[in-house]
Amino acid sequence: MTGAVPAALRPGGQLGRFELRRQIGQGAQASVWLAWDDMLQREVAIKVLLPEEQLDHALQEARAMGALRHPHIVPVHEAHVEPGLAWLVMTAIDGCTLAERLRGGALPAQQAVRLCSEVLSALGCAHAAGIVHRDIKPSNILLDSQGHAHVADFGIAARSHAGHDGVLVGSAGYISPEAAAGAAPEPAMDLFAVGLLLGEMLCGQPLRMAVLPELAMARAREVPVTWPANCGQDVDDRLRHVVLRAVAHDPAQRFASVSAFEAALQAWWQPMSQAQLELPGDASQGPGADTLAFLLRRMRQTGDFPALSDSVVRIQRITASESDSVHVLAAEILKDVALTNKLLRLVNTAGFLHSGAGEVSTVSRAAALIGFSGIRNLAMSVMLLEHMRDQSRARRMKELFLQALLTAMLTDQLTPPSAERETAFLAGMLSHLGRLLVAYLFPDEAQAIRERSDGTDLRSETRAAVQVLGLSLDQLGQGVARSWGLPDSLRLAMHRPEGDWPRRLVPEADERLRWRVRAAGEMVQLLLNHEPAHTEAALRQYVASVAPALGLGIDAVIEAVQLTRVQLSGLASDLQIEPLPHSQARRLLGEDPAGDTTMVMPPPPARMADLLSAGLAEVTQALLVDSPKLNDVLRSLLESLLRALKAQRVLLALRDARTGQLAGRLAMGEGADALSRRCTVDVTAKVPADVFAAACIKGLDTLITDARAPDLRPRLPGWYRDQVPVSFALLPLMLKAAPVGFLLIECEHTLQVDHAELSLLRALRNQALLALKTAH
Template sequence: MLPSTPTAPQMPPALGRFRPLRRLGQGAQATVWLAHDPRLDREVALKVLLAGATPAHVEAWLHEARAVSRLTHPNIVPVFEADMQGGQAYLVFEYVAGPTLSERLRSGPALRPRDAVELMLGVLDGLQAAHGAGVVHRDLKPSNILLDAKGRARVMDFGIAARLTDAGKPQGIVGTPGYISPEAARGEAPSPQMDVFAAAVMLGELLSGQRLNADPDPWRAVRRVIEQDLALPPGLNAEVDDALRAIVLRGLARDATRRWPTAKAFHDALNEWLHPAVAPSSEAGDTAALEFLLRRMRHKTDFPAMSDSVGRIQRLTLSENESITSLSNEILKDVALTHKLLRLVNTAQFSHAGGGTISTVSRAAALIGFAGIRNLALSLILLERMENKAHAQLLREEFLRSLMAGSLARELCLVQRENEESFLAAMFQNLGRLLTEFYFPEEAQQVRRITRPERRAGGDTSGPAAPVSEALASAQVLGLSYEQLGLGVAKQWGLPESLQRSMRRPDGDVPTRLQDNPAERQRWLARAANEMSDVILQTEPAETHAKLKAMAQRYSRALGVPAETFDAAADQARQRLAQLAQAMGISLAKNSPAQRLLAPLTPTVDDSLSPHELHATLLADPTLQRSEAEVSREQASETLAAGIQDITNAMVENFKLNEVLRMILETIYRSLGFRRVVFCLRDPKTETLTGRFGLGEGVEAVAPLFRVPLRSTPGVAADLFSAVCQKGVDTLIADASVPKIAERLPAWFLGAPKAASFLILPMAVKGAPFAMIYADKALPGGIDLGEKELSLLRTLRNQAVMAFKQAS
């Protein structure tokens, strides 16, 4: 179809009981408005047929309503009503606030292949439901896919849908150029394979970032799909392997009989690619599997050279009889290694040792020590071999992740003489993963796919199932786990037994007591450092700080490292890593996830407990009596820390969101002796935070009174609660009677909820507020918080945000 460009219509008056609010979009035959339904007090999407429609157009309009009304599925936008008002036809749909897929693709960034496949699984789920009801969409394209708040794909606009029972009726050329199937372009009868073809075109565009059949002349695009096979362009992401290409190309087959027969068949093939079947390996075959992999690596020209270099340097640095001269001579044999090593030792982190520029390997070894030189040399040997690989960018990311783990372990190590051993233990704890990326990139990619969370059966997208462990996935793909491969190679290289023990990742929950045994403590330190590196690499920067805080609480007791020092250690490790990367000449693409390893780890706006501009200053009053329920700061910190640990442990397992939230509120309530603690959650219908539950004095009657608007009325100043939550700034009000505070308190607060001092902790995701934790005391100045208590409260609030994200 060749749509014309209609002029923008004026906002219509109310249609039936629906009042249009603003225009959402406009097509050739209709305009879509955001409207309010006063009867059910909700927002809806109102699709209004343009004026002057013929009876045929109105009939086609009602045809869409009849087609969609039979479809009930999470991946289809449902129709609520269809009616006529004053000769004006309109449909009422569920309002989905998210963008269309075409808008998402224009705004960027590009979707990762896994994310593109997961999104398409939802589209195919919706199509299968429509086909099962006898309805073919016939106009599937990115602009007809909405993305809701959870990122779920929702198929919409069945305006030219056809019933499978219409197969015997005459058909015209129906669809959008660029997405229309060959048989639809020939005017053949509707079939599910038409939608399968369009879905394959969309997936190809998601994977490649470009149109597969674009032409300024739409009729040329229609002829091309009849006469030529569509193909995926070259230069795709490395994750798009041959198996995924084959799945997409089958969906693009011009001959419908060679295409996926149903949307479900297409869906199942993609789901199998995303989550390959996993079967446990037998220990009997571990030795044979290791020998097989070692033979494969030995056939690579660089592996024997790397092994020889590692072995020689390792023997020299461990020998009591070798001198600095021997070590220097060994390093000087490799010109490239010598230059890179000297660049490294002249970075800022080693400047204190040199007292000036270090220009010889001998002096570097004397100043930094055997262990330090060994670690730098081993790191550089791995990097040097890696740079010759065709998939160097992916390898740089994994290498930097390992280097970050080593740097973190060194910063968190309590015993100075164990610093360098801790660095190497953490860096080599994932040696098997690193080697697999080096020498078996296809197998490494398959392991990454297996370890992704599985989708739930039956189209349920309420949340991911538990992921397959990396150990099990690597054992299935390689015949032995990453750890077993790393240990096998470490033994071949002659790495010391103590290091090999530290490379074994400890299993189970983090111990709650300090690990007195140095070897066990080093194993746990290496695990913590690697988990922290994974979090930094795989987490959006806005969420990283909160997750690291939670990890600090989990590991601090076992390692004997105060939780508060993890931040400083992570920042110091980042600075050292940035210097090392620059000295090693490691360059990263701008969109590389490894850029996160080099970025500052600082709290975001919604991850801070900083004073608000409305913070009231309370003058000291010697006669003021403290609340009887208030406890000492030391006791408060201990209670907060213990609660955080319990909550962290609960969130590792399958948890219920309400139980975690109640644990968080109880921890806040008990630790600081608050009078009341209330949890408020966004009501999407009214865009208001409403009190749901809480703890403390009369909270059952008080909590329902909380109503915090998240949208400001034009011309009306927001009250204090609304302003705080909209800005996302944690706020402590020491004295609510101060005039500039009192004048901004909302009317609902001045009744039963009224308190003299209170704390507001807004909760937001991507800057959008969705919840709030409130706590108060009866007397002015009753809330006495130090920096440590503020930090722990911030961690609790962030745990609540994380609980919502995991539950969704």
């Protein structure tokens, strides 16, 4: 800028009829001034853009903001363009930016949520007009003297779904992964940034670590956002979940719209209406009534059970499909205890009953009533176990989910083929409702019940629960089921009968189902409490005492137990539920929690995530140089894995162009060369020959914490069986849904990774793929 223009940009200077009073903001491409409009006798804010190539941006911003009228969007009154200079005249906001406010630390949760809601409301207006902001960040949110938020700076806004030249726009600290990859503007990009904004308000620090500018965009593309370990305040799990859902790396796992994001915040603010959790009339008096009332109040504050992230992903995939049926969807919902509970509660509310739907006691009918879109929204509204702050508690919930699922699957197997089998499955699952609620909402009381129970059977647990809570877990579950409005038939079925087992067939079908539920629950307890070597004898003795009442043969029941354990093991693998090596829950899967072959070592250092992040930065930097050397990049990646996971060996296998098989290409660690020479995995066969081939063909990231378990050995490749490590992880490399290689990490300790560390491992794997694509 030359001539008289620089002289004008000073306090007392004149821009047209506007007198500049003081500068209130400065950026690389613009400055903002408080000015006086002599004609209208008012203070205004003037944004001055320079140099000349920014003039188009001035007009773009003026047109974008001028088309929007919203109380939380800074209005633009005028736009002026002169040779070499442009400026916008806007309402002056008497206050500060959110960035300035955050220098004082984290905001109280309710204030942060209110400001976030105001920003979302503004963006809803912009999105409805087809405008994507693309640069939501604290410095672009102005706070007025009353503490309300106003969205400013639409300078790089664009039309949603408009043509895009691939140029990256936005601030690296707040840009979404897809925007950092050059995708066309979408409203989802703004919502991702708002999620980061909310997280920063709650933690008092950005959720993305500051890195070198040349690495920032690569990191935004590749590294998932995680919750910081040193958050500035204690944030409850439900609000953490809202943030982490908003900033999910996969756009399909985020909120689909502004309204969905706002609904999640509203649900946090007012978790559940009183009508949904009123105390049933027949439970308002008598022993345990106070406990039940307190539980219902806690549920109103805390919300739903957390669900498994893999279940949500799979349900999202099914609901987006044009070919899957409602029965396929129902079968997937039934695998997740939290989603099943929430769906049944929803369809039995007064609103559905008044619509003529009647009582709903099966998930298939519930899914049909709500529809695919409704199920998708429901799945997105449930908190994820992976987002819980207390991961030891989350692990305990997963183990209880396995018990509930095995009880449900056993009840189903013990029920003859008929229309009531889904009700039988649900009754078995819901018989654990009281136990699950206490474990989630009252962890201290749950621990006291475990300590007072001798752990041998359900009767001991019942006595302990009455001592601690004043009522049994079954009574607690019944009370909650009644408050949810679940059908009488389902509540009767989930209520286990008491007393001695009948010596002959129970004649009534409804009553026989209750005894099947009890048998399934008692067999689950038997599996938990017996060493694998003694399980079959104990199981056969128990079945001999109950089979007459069920009208089943002893061998048929034993076979049903064996089948369901195999099914549960596969389901646990699909849902990535991996009980700890020493936990009783492993016995449900047919594994010994304390076998001689399992060496439990201390977990990897707490700095694993930091080491993985550093390794990711090194690999990313190596890729950013001109003509990166493939072998150097891959060696850097393997070194990072070896160091961060304290691994014995790491190996990279790639597809052999001649045979189509995956063969060892590069390896590091003790005995790595020999491992690389032996490594060969056939991914061309229609039926996978082993667990390596199955994982690669299906693209499944696989973590085996006890690789020496006897039942796993037959499923390992022949070349791998002689020198099996204590644990290993296998991460397939997929291009266009086909395996082109895999990373194998072997450890002589039990390898354990949390959700954030797993995300970083996957990001490193993605960098290996990027290196391979760059080389070709």
